[in-house]
Structure formats: structure tokens, C-alpha cells
Amino acid sequence: MRSTTEMTDLILETAQKLPEVKAVAMSGSRANKSIPKDNFQDFDITYIVDDIDPFIKNRQWLDKLGKRLIMQTPDEMGLRANKAEEKFTFLMLFEDGNRIDLTLCSTSGIHPWLANEPVLKVLSDPYHLLTDVPDVSEKVYQIFPATQTAFAECCNEFWWVSTYVVKGLVRGELLYASDHLYTICQKELLRLLSWEAVLQKGPLNPGKNYKYLFNFLPLKQAPFEKLLNFSSINLCWQSLLATQDFFHSEAQNFAQAAGFDYMNTVAENIMDYTQEHYKAAQS
Template identity: 50%
Template sequence: MRSEKEMYDLILNVAKSLPQVKAVALTGSRANQVAPKDIFQDYDVVYFVEEKKPLLRDRSWLEGFGKRVIMQCPEEMDLFPATLGECFTFLMLFSDGNRIDLMLCPIKNKQEWLVTEKNVEVLWDPTQLLSFLNDGSKKMPYLVKKPTQAEFLDCCNEFWWVSTYVVKGLRRQENLYAIDHLYGNCQRELRRLLTWHVASRQNYTIDTGKNDKYLLKLLSTDTSQQFTQLLDFTTRIKIWESLFSTQQFFHQTAINYADKFDFSYDLETAEDVLNYCRQWAPSDFNANCK
């Protein structure tokens, strides 16, 4: 696997060989000094270009990065359309395991691009195109923000409302529908609540990462194991068990958080939804949920 130095040298050498490229910046986790470092980190790179069309017409220059396993260009996809405006991206995984997410950003769109990025490090800027970054970097940590009362109530309402969708899917024997709502909605709101909870202990100075990827490491061992045990969806009865365990977990965590910060919590609605779900659980399972 090519080393970090080799990759940076390669990224800059390719850029300098292209007359359209006027500056190079690094974003993502490699530009975030507090992000854990490992060999799976992407090289999120931005080439600032005067004109991107020549680089899109003739893409032979991409071969300079090495042999690719797979490449994706979101801006050219119909099923997964990109939302980057005038920018264009090449997402590339190479045979040695390195990955480069390379964006071509027109110079005229640089300020618009900067709004979407929290961490930026300038790698090459011979004409001071990015001088507005002052010291050549932009560092804004992805800290968990303390919720308002309204945000807390929205989180709770979403959790309890979507719980009823899980019941509907299970009673119809539509396991995928039930799992999608349980994991994709209910447990996502539980993760949000746990994120707020753990961040409050550190005065909201932590970053749980994209898709909460650091969350389990920030929780206590017992709490982390408790959440992990919710993820068994192998049978319909396991999904029922996960639903009720998720509800009890969320309910107690919400009560504790509301008490700690003097937030109001709709206890009546939570209990009503719990009772509703229990009424529809299988008869041989319902007794264990009360």
C-alpha cells in the first residue's frame, strides 16, 4: 500500500501536470486533526480549476493515480444524483487499498464550496487563490450541538410515532418494512438522544462522526453493549424483542435527559404508544413485555 507521503506527492504531481488546476486542497477526516487515523481514511481532495470540461472529455490523466478497482462519478448517475452544483467528483478505490475522492471545483464556485466544508487544508496554492483562508486552513470541529426543548420533543415524537409503523410491518409479516423503520428511524433517534446524552457530560465538545461512527466508543461499555444487542433482526420474534428493548432504552434515556436539563417530556404519549404496541405483540410474547 502506498504511504501517505507517496499519495500526497502523487496528488500534487498530477495536479501540477494539468494546466487547468490552479490550487489543491484537502478536506474530510485527513484535514481533521482530532479524527482517528488509519489506513482506511479517504484522501478527500479538491482540484480548483478554471475549466473542468477538458478534464471530463479526456480522462486519461486519471490513470496517473494508479490501477483502479472501481470508480463512481455521482454527477453522471441517474439513480443517485449528486447535489454539488457545478462541482464534479471522481470517487476512486485503487488496487493497493488507497482511496481518493477527487472533486473538480470551478474557481468561480470556491466560496460556495467552502460553505459546505468545515475542515480544509491547503496543499498547493501557487497563485494565492485560497489566500482568504488566512493561515491556509479552515478548522471547524463537528461538535454535537446542545438541543433545544423543541428539538428534544421532535426527537421523542418521531421515535414514538414511527414505532407504530414497526408494529404495522410486523403484523403484516412485512419484515423488511418493519426493520427499515426500526433501524432507520427509531434507532436513529435513539442514537441522536444518546449522542446528546454523552455530549452533555463533556459540555458538548465531542464529535460522534459521520453516521455516529464514534458513538459506541464514547458510551460506557454497558451502554454500548445494550445498544449493540438491539441489532438482531434475524427473525420476526427478534424484531419484536428489538422494538420493545429499543423503546425501553429510549424511554429511560429520555426521562433521564429531561430530568437533567429540566426539559418537558411527553410521558403520557410514550406510555400510550408502549401500551398500543404491546396490544399487537404476539400473545406468547406479550407477557414478557409488561
């Protein structure tokens, strides 16, 4: 596998051999010094060019970056097609395991692009196009203390969607039930846990999909991971019941610590509702 230095040098050398490239920047986790480094981190790279069309029409220049296992161009795929004509991205996984997400950005589109890149490292800028790049900051990714309103909405969403999971399980619709359980209910549980971490440690960055959350709450990791088996109707029932118990306990503790009101009666009613349908399904 090519090293970080080798890849960075190759990215810059490729740009230097293309006179149309006016600047090169890196964003994402590799531009953020606070993110732990590993071999699966993408190289999120942007080439600033006057006109992106020639690079799209003739793509042989991409071959200089290495032999690819697979490539995706989301800006020209179906409903995701980008009509702005100011950006175009090549997502590339190479045979040695490195991945480059290479975006072409037109000089006319620099300011909108910068507005969506809070963490950025300039690698090359001979034409001084990126002098307005703000200081690197990950504040945009940070979780801040919850408000009473946000907490109430989180709890309402959790308990409301729990009834969808029950409905799916009673009907024997495992895909429907497990999808609602994980993508909504358990995500609300993670949201609640992130607020708990903030209450203890102040504003923090839990990472995309909460991937760093348990660095801040290590004792919560094992209990949460036990919830993630949805491979049968019965196991999905068990996960739902355990998820409700976990959420209810955490919400009560968090509300007390934060001085918030909690919909305790609603929660207990939905837990009773779930138990009633679970017992009926077992008979």
C-alpha cells in the same frame, strides 16, 4: 498499500503535471487532526481548474493515480446529475486499498465550494486562489445541548414511528419494519444519547452516523449493539421492545437531568400498544 506520504506526493505530482490545475486542497477526515487515522480514510481532494470540461472528456490523466478497482462519477448519474458545471467528482478505489474522492472545481465556483468545506487543508496554491480559506474548524459537526423543543420532537418521532414498526411486524413485512426501526427509531435513540453525552461533556463531534458516539458513552455501546439483530420477524419484535425500553429509560433520565418535560404517558401508552400486538402475534 501506498502510504499517506506516497499518496499525497502522487496527488501533488499529478496536479503539477497538469498546468490547468491552479490549486490543490484536502478536506474531510484527513484534514482534521482530531480524527483518528486509519487505512480506510479517503483522500478527499479538490483540484481547482479554470475549466473542468477537458478533464471530464479525456480521463486518461486519472490513470496516473494508480490502477482502479472501481470508479463512480455521481455528478453524471441519473437524478444526482450536477447541472451547475462548476464541480465534478471522481470516486476511486484503487487496487492497493487506497481511495481518492477527487473533485474538480472551477475557479468561478471556489466560493460556493468553500462554503461547504468547513475543514480544509491547502496543499498547493501558487496562484493564491485559496487565501480566504477559514481556519480549520469542526464546529459544524458538533452536537450542542438539546432544547426542550428538539427533545420533544425527538421523543414524538420515536414513539410515532414505533407504531409503523408494529404495523409492519403484524403484517409480516420484515423489510418495512426493520427499515423504520433502524433508520428512524434507533437513529432517534442515537440522537438522544448524543445529547446525553453533551450534557456530561459539553459540545462534541460524534462523527458521521454517530460513529464516535460511544467513545464518549462507552457503557452504552454494548446495550445498543444488542438491538441490531433484525434478521427475522421474531428478532425484530425483540429489538423493537428492547429499543423502546432503552429509549424510555434514557429519555426519563435525560429529561430529569436537563430539566425538560417528557411525554411519559404517551410513551407508556405506545409500549402497551406494542406489547398488545406482540402478544397477539405470538398466539
